[in-house]
Amino acid sequence: MHSFKLPYTQYLHFMKNIFGLDFSNFRGDLFGGLTAGIVALPLALAFGVQSGLGAAAGLYGAIFISFFAALFGGTNTQISGPTAPMTAVSMVVIAGIVAAFEGNLEKALPAILIIFLIAGLIQIGLGFIRVGEYIRYIPYPVISGFMSGIGVLIILSQLLPFFGYDVKQDTSYVETFKVEAQENLLQKIHNDELKEGVANIEDYYTNTSELGSQISDAQIIEEATNIASSKAKKPLGSLKTLPRALQNINWIEVLLAALTIFIIYGFKRITTVVPSTLVALIVVSAGAFLILGKTGYRPISKIPSGFPPLRTDIFQGLQLSTISPYLKYSLILAGLGAIDSLLTSIVADNLTKTKHNPNKELVGQGIGNSIAAVFGGIPGAGATIRTVVNINSGGKSKISGMVAGLLLLIMLLALGPLASNIPNAVLAGILITVGIGVMDYKGIRHMGQLPITEVAIMLIVLLLTVFWDLLGAVAIGMILASLLFMKKTSEVVDNRTNTAPLKEFSREIPWNDEGDTIDKIGDKVYIKHLDGPLFFGFASRFQDMIKALPDMSVVVMRMDKVPYVDQSGLYAMEDAIMDLQGQGIQVAFTDLHGQPKDMFKEFNVVPGLVDESLNFKTFADCGHWLEDTFKTDLDFPEDVTGEPEIVEGE
Numbered sequence: 226m227h228s229f230k231l232p233y234t235q236y237l238h239f240m241k242n243i244f245g246l247d248f249s250n251f252r253g254d255l256f257g258g259l260t261a262g263i264v265a266l267p268l269a270l271a272f273g274v275q276s277g278l279g280a281a282a283g284l285y286g287a288i289f290i291s292f293f294a295a296l297f298g299g300t301n302t303q304i305s306g307p308t309a310p311m312t313a314v315s316m317v318v319i320a321g322i323v324a325a326f327e328g329n330l331e332k333a334l335p336a337i338l339i340i341f342l343i344a345g346l347i348q349i350g351l352g353f354i355r356v357g358e359y360i361r362y363i364p365y366p367v368i369s370g371f372m373s374g375i376g377v378l379i380i381l382s383q384l385l386p387f388f389g390y391d392v393k394q395d396t397s398y399v400e401t402f403k404v405e406a407q408e409n410l411l412q413k414i415h416n417d418e419l420k421e422g423v424a425n426i427e428d429y430y431t432n433t434s435e436l437g438s439q440i441s442d443a444q445i446i447e448e449a450t451n452i453a454s455s456k457a458k459k460p461l462g463s464l465k466t467l468p469r470a471l472q473n474i475n476w477i478e479v480l481l482a483a484l485t486i487f488i489i490y491g492f493k494r495i496t497t498v499v500p501s502t503l504v505a506l507i508v509v510s511a512g513a514f515l516i517l518g519k520t521g522y523r524p525i526s527k528i529p530s531g532f533p534p535l536r537t538d539i540f541q542g543l544q545l546s547t548i549s550p551y552l553k554y555s556l557i558l559a560g561l562g563a564i565d566s567l568l569t570s571i572v573a574d575n576l577t578k579t580k581h582n583p584n585k586e587l588v589g590q591g592i593g594n595s596i597a598a599v600f601g602g603i604p605g606a607g608a609t610i611r612t613v614v615n616i617n618s619g620g621k622s623k624i625s626g627m628v629a630g631l632l633l634l635i636m637l638l639a640l641g642p643l644a645s646n647i648p649n650a651v652l653a654g655i656l657i658t659v660g661i662g663v664m665d666y667k668g669i670r671h672m673g674q675l676p677i678t679e680v681a682i683m684l685i686v687l688l689l690t691v692f693w694d695l696l697g698a699v700a701i702g703m704i705l706a707s708l709l710f711m712k713k714t715s716e717v718v719d720n721r722t723n724t725a726p727l728k729e730f731s732r733e734i735p736w737n738d739e740g741d742t743i744d745k746i747g748d749k750v751y752i753k754h755l756d757g758p759l760f761f762g763f764a765s766r767f768q769d770m771i772k773a774l775p776d777m778s779v780v781v782m783r784m785d786k787v788p789y790v791d792q793s794g795l796y797a798m799e800d801a802i803m804d805l806q807g808q809g810i811q812v813a814f815t816d817l818h819g820q821p822k823d824m825f826k827e828f829n830v831v832p833g834l835v836d837e838s839l840n841f842k843t844f845a846d847c848g849h850w851l852e853d854t855f856k857t858d859l860d861f862p863e864d865v866t867g868e869p870e871i872v873e874g875e
Contacts, residue, residue, distance in 0.1 A: 247622040257620025258628025260500075261304040261611045265291070265629060266636060267506040268608075268659065270644065271652040272307035274525050275382060276603045277319040277330075277458070278337070280644065280652070281528045283307050286602030288533070288633045290593035294607070295626025298589025299582030300570040304611035304626050305593060307603050309663045310375045310561055315341070315603050316382065318554045320458050325547070327413070328451025334601075335539040336548045341598035342539070344558035348591030351563055357583030363564060364710070367702035369668035370683040374690025374698065379660030381460045381691070384467055386653035387482045389475025391523070392450075392457040398469055399446065399453045406448035410440045460691050477522055478650040485509050485654030500614070502655055509654075510647045522648045528641040532634075533600040557699070559591075562606040566590050569607035576616050678709050736783070738844050746855050749778040756786045759794035759821070771801040777810055779854070781847060785816040790824045798825075802834045813839040815847045 265287050273283020287306035294305035319337055326333035351357065385392070392398065456462035485505045492501035513522050570581040586607075594604045615625050636644075672680050682705050689698035735743050739752065753771075771780075782798075790798070802812050812835050817825060825831045831840050841847040848859050 246624055248624070250619070250621045251624065253619030254622050254624040255628055257302075257615040257618040258304075258625040259632055260618040261615040261620070261625065262291075262629035262632035262636075263503055264500045264611050264614050265304070265306050265608070265633060267500075267502045267652075267655055268611075269307055269633065270506075270525065270647065271655045271659070272309070272312040273603060274649065274652045275379070275656055276307075276312050276315045277323065278315075278334075278601075278603060279528075280525045280647070281533075281641075282601055282603045283312075284528065284602075284633060284637055285533045285600050286597045286605050288630050288637065289597040289600055289602055290590075290605040290630075291633065292593070292627050292630030293596050294566075294589045294593035295623045295630070296589070297585075297592045298623070298626075299585030299587075300566075300573050300607065301579065301581075301622050302573045302577055302612060302616050302620050302625060303566070303570060303581075303586070303607045304615045304620075304629050305566065305590065305605055305607050306611065306629075307605040308565055308608050309379055309659050310372065310565055311558065311604050311606050313375045313378045313382075314554065314558055314561060316458070318551055318558070320455060321554075322548075322551055324451070324455045325550075327448070328455070335536075335541070335543055336551070338536060338539045338598045338601065339543060339548055340551050340555050341558070341602075341604050342595055343552065343555040344562070344604055345591045345593070345595030345598060347555055347559035348562060348594060349588050350591075351559060352584045352587030352589075352591060355584050357563065357567060357585075357587045363703070364682070364706035365668070366679045366682040367686055367699060367706055368564070368568075369665040370686025370702060371690055371699060373664045373669065373683075374687040376660045376662075376664035377687070377691045378460060379656055379663065381463045382458065383653045383656045383660070384463055385457060385470050386649055387479065387657065388470040388473075389478025389523070389650060390466075390470035390473055392453045392466065395453075395469060395473065398466075399449050402449040402452045403445055406445050406452055407440065409452070410444060410448055414440070477517065478648075478653075481509055481513055481522060481648050481650035482654035482657070485651045486658055489655065489658045502658070505655065506647065506651060509651050513648050513651075514646050519646065522650065524645060525647050525649050525652060527645045528637070530641045531638065533602070533637075536599055536601050539599070558594075558604055560699070562590055562594065562604060563587055566607035569609045569612050572609055573612050573616065576613065577621070682706055682709070736844075740848070740859055742848060742851065742859055745857055745859060746851065749855060750781060750851060751777045751779070752781045752783060754783050754786075758789040759787055759791075759798065771804060776808075779811045779813065779851070780805055781813045781815060781844075783815050783844065784818070784821060787821050788819065790821040795824055795828055795830070799828075799830060799834065802830070806834070811839065813841060813847055813850070815841045815844045 266284075269283040269287035270280040271283065273280040273286070276282060290305045290307070295303065298305070318340055319333075322336050322340070323330055323333045326336070457466045488505035488508060489501045492499075492504050566586055567581075567583050570583065570586055573579070574581055590606060597604065611629070615629070620626075668675075668683060672683070675683075682702055685705065686698050686702035689701060734754075735752070736754065742750065742752070805812050814831065814835060817831065817840055822831075831837060839850075841850065851857075852859050
């Protein structure tokens, strides 16, 4: 019996055809992936801590997202993993769900990971329905305001860790929440009794003291600690708690965080070959461990050794009612991850002179995030800095991103217990530099030169992102930007279409191919020049124009320069035609083409309202009909396009 052995060249050909893996630049991809993985390590740990799930969750996310997003994605040089915007949203999700589970992270974890999993599945769906092609239409002021808001969020979230202040250890502050904690516990006990059918609503008010006897002081303190911690993690709560942090500064923690920031910015001036973030992580962590010992500072959460465990428990006993209030965050995680990744893909294209596949990239990111979720990792996206490092280090294919993920896995297996000794203040310092770096200084720098409306949108989105709601900030920004765009577009169309005041009813400037039509029969025919899309932003103005027309026998609608008609525009045209016909005025079209033609035929505007015989291919054809109708000879220049006539002195 002969064993089957695939020749090496055929194996490479097989891998390229099936997975799109190209080994022709293996050395460059290997070095690029190793370098990007080294850059990713400290950020993965920092983002994990910031999210609230711990450093291990950040590392797990970086491993699986980097590997699978590279394998299945549509950008060859993309390095993916936890990013600042995605972590900021994850932090909100985690804090909200943990609060709903009475501050118990272990109980809340299945619901959290399910939200992350759903976000990944949504991204896969977005890729399949080809949404990736439309991401580029998001207005820049919205992106700018959101990214700057994310930067401010990250900085605010690290103010308390920077000063070494832990709300949970501030007993006098925690005690201020004891009354609220007792009310919460009473309400929980009563709700449990209502579910079991052993109490009614009136019992809550009549038996408060009896219910209170079921609560111990330890339970009240634990609940008060959870409330204080939850409030301090929010932007406003962080600012309100800052005075207490300044009164209780831990100077060792401040020194470690400040030294980390100093090295990150200072080492870049020496060389950029070695990532300054990694240098800061190793130097400050090693120094703190050797000089202060394990008990001299607050370390990060313990990183488990071994391969990341598969979290099948997240599917057991989970109720939709538990996660339904947070499903909106799955949408924003999916959308934000898509934007973040595809913007990075554009950067990669510019550097490599290649073209990414946006929909395939979304599928790859969704697969990576879904797999990361079932292994307990936080979600991520394409990371710009890591991608640029990969490209500059020689990475050209998907192999580089897969190598980065494998390197992080090896580091986890070999160095997990050692990494557990990293000071929390070091990661706070790293995150502060990340928050500073993620802000859109280009947009901020040009605020003085930009239109006030765009600046207003940018600032509104920024403030809403920081102090209200991430999803709401983007939604309101998109609405405001869309309204602004529609207003500007309708003004442009209005200016092009209506070249003279209607109250004076000065004639519109004739187009070149109209010859002497206006001179000979202008008192009987009005030629309406439409220049631009007929859409809802212009529909009401169009109706006003038609109502202002004087007594005429024929109105000719020139559709030469109308590329698009939406539903509002269609209905406005229908109303205008019926209004004119009701006055005994004939309506004719010229050069109805493309989408407007299909729209008019689909809704029976032509031939329903306007007979096909009055739907002329060119104005010359319409002119011959006008000659027959008004028994006159008209002059039409040959080989002339329908452009406005340029009159000297105008």
